[in-house]
Amino acid sequence: MAVCVAVIAKENYPLYIRSIPTENELKFHYTVHTSLDVVDEKISAMGKALVDQRELYLGLLYPTEDYKVYGYVTNSKVKFVMVVDSSNTALRDNEIRSMFRKLHNSYTDVMCNPFYNPGDCIHSRAFDNMVTSMMMQVC
């Protein structure tokens, strides 16, 4: 369902970014980049006192006419940003949540790999496959 999936590290640089329509990649990269501001805003808005109860799923970050951007942040401040097509109205909130959950799980698996140094770009094939499965549904 997603047209673009990005994993952003704590320092706000991308660990993994992939979009489906490859010709418009730059546009999605830009979108993800601008959405980071919204993510930060949401994180701070949650309140410092409620950090442990902070919902990982941030919800709709901001919609544009073509697509919507959803955000999800882990406890280690790794952010997942997903761009979905606005025309995909059947996409419900809980489905987005489930997609983020899958992302989070796959990300955890990548982390568990001792050969992966945190902060590196994610090259895991399993992670790629999972993202592909999420994105392929569009096509």
Place this chain on the structure above:
Amino acid sequence: MEGLTLSEAEQRYYCDLFSYCDTESTKKVAPNGRVLELFRAAQLPSEVVLQIMELCGATRLGYFGRSQFYIALKLVAVAQSGLPLRVESLNTVKDLPLPRFVGPKNEQELRHTALYSSDADNSTPYSGVIPPPPGRVQVKKGSVSHDAVQQRTSTDQQESTSPVVSPQQSPPTSPHTWRKHNRHPSGGNNDRPLAGPGPFWAPFSEAQPGSSATGDPIWSGHSPPPHQENWDQTTVRTVASATTANEIRRQSSSYDDPWKITDEQRQYYVNQFKTIQPDLNGFIPGSAAKEFFTKSKLPILELSHIWELSDFDKDGALTLDEFCAAFHLVVARKNGYDLPEKLPESLMPKLIDLEDTTVVPVISEVGDQSGEIGYSSSPAEAPPSKSPSMPSLNQTWPELNQSSEQWETFSERSSSSQTLTQFDSNIAPADPDTAIVHPVPIRMTPSKIHMQEMELKRTGNDLANPTSPLLVKPPDLSEENNVSSSKFVAGNTVADGYSSSDSYTSDPEQIGSTVTRQRSHSGTSPENTAPPPPPPRPHPSHSRSSSLDMNRSFTVTPGQQQAGVVAYPPAVPPRPPPSQGVGPHVHRPVDAESLIAHTSTSPQQIPEQPNFADFSQFEAFAASSVNEEEENEIETHSEVLQVEKPSDSAGSLRVSKTDGRVEDKAAASVPVNAGKGTTPLAPPPKPIRRRLKSEDELRPEVEEHTQKTGVIAAVLASQPSIPRSVGKDKKAIQASIRRNKETNTVLARLNSELQQQLKDVLEERISLEVQLEQLRPFSHL
């Protein structure tokens, strides 16, 4: 062809090879078949072989004349040493080692190896060493016995599949490496194709100390020193040498499954494992494994992929099985095999639930291969516990019977979440064949495990007769909980499958999605393999309309149920006045906390917007829930709690982990109920959920809740009986396990039903929110 200058050793070697190929004794032409066989034994890629043939002119001539043959052999040597194939290289390459061909599995060939390529100088300890051409002296020595041996070898080779002609590997390196391997038990045979080295090594080691005929004095002189120095090194050398030998043997058994681990290889891996982790039941932490495998000098990316494949339970550590799989993959990769995308079945670890010191066998739907049979012996090696977080999967059925006595300990086991959290991720990949992944909410309670095992047992034993466990269940239930049992019976009888707990019908897709959502789910594979007793009904259609009809059939539900049960969620049963009916439903969606703010306001909107057909039901539900909370909460609470007391902790654990949706619903409803006026927005989730859970069960109108309560109660009630039956009848245990699995299935279906309701409620919630904003914009956060 240009003139070919051969050293004396080469000359002799080639001459012998030619005579070997010269089956027709023409002394002039070697038949193509033989030659091709020989070249195949050289273990070169086919395109290289073709290139060689072209270069030497055989393709032009159509046959292998002596000169062509010699040229070809030289080119083989060139190719094997990694140099590009050029005509010029024929004469320009100095000190080219003799071409290597996969040797036959007999001692004479080993002697051949020794004779032909003994190298006095070569003691460099690195893999893939090609010995420089043997010294003259040795060659002469070798040639004497060589002829005699050649006769034998030719005859032997007539029978062997892979025509072994010449030395298999450079003895100078191979002696110490081989000997090293001998020290490492089973000498690191890594692949079936690599199985050759093993038998070779054994005879070779005998040949080494014992062979005195020719060339050995030189060897023995050389092998000890290199042996000594190599001995200190560990895996790098071993892997390297294994790789070398394996490369030679690569083609010898390509027909076999390359991913099978032979016993020798496995033994070797086990010993390597011991060097890192002396406890075979323990596991290697990621960092240690990383160091170990980094020594193999594979690129990090590939090692990372190997890790992903082999760390089956994704716990960041390698158990023995995982380690063997990883090692096997590393060796295969070093030999040029491409890494698979998924873990081959023969490498899948037999997952054992360590924490529990019991073996939870899982049916391996993926074809049982002989490799797995080899694995089945591993429980003997490391029976009770492997890695703490390795759920057992892919174990063959025979294992079940073995471990049935171990199931007893399950009941005493305090299952930890770590154990169970692994299940989900493991099961999904473990059973790629199963399209449906049931989200069996594996909970900490032993009952759940039992249910899984029950499922497994039932599936394995009686795939064709799913009704039997069901039928077994009701009697047991009736003993423990009349209320729940009656419901259960109704719910579980296959014949009544449809009429019974519609809430239990499993929606495979939903279940599957639940599985993927919840990592903490486990035991999905058993669910997959065991078809749920009632075939999945047209679930979605039930959600609203037909479910109501179904629910009417359940009005009988006793126990916690109160007034007209009926209404199937999302539409809650018709209950008293609608005060906050929509609220709890509205907030069923997962993000309960975020919606809590709305809950207090939205309910009031409900009466004003009777747009939804279900509103009355919502209201009824809301009212009922409100009423319950206000009036009957305590009493009903106690009722339910009593029922649940036997396993309250399990229940709460289940609550907290099993079904996120249900919990969220419960969580949503609690804040709504608790604070109609001033709702604390975000009460601590877990305790609330537990309370909510019981409240859910309190609500009779919620059919599935009630039934779930019954199921849970039944399950929980049956739990204490499990340890008792432990010492008794195995069948009783299995029956109880089946029962539990049945309950599990039911709960899973319930889960899916609830999720369906959740989705429906979400829609309503969205519309309600819109209205809310319109009417009370200031309240919106």
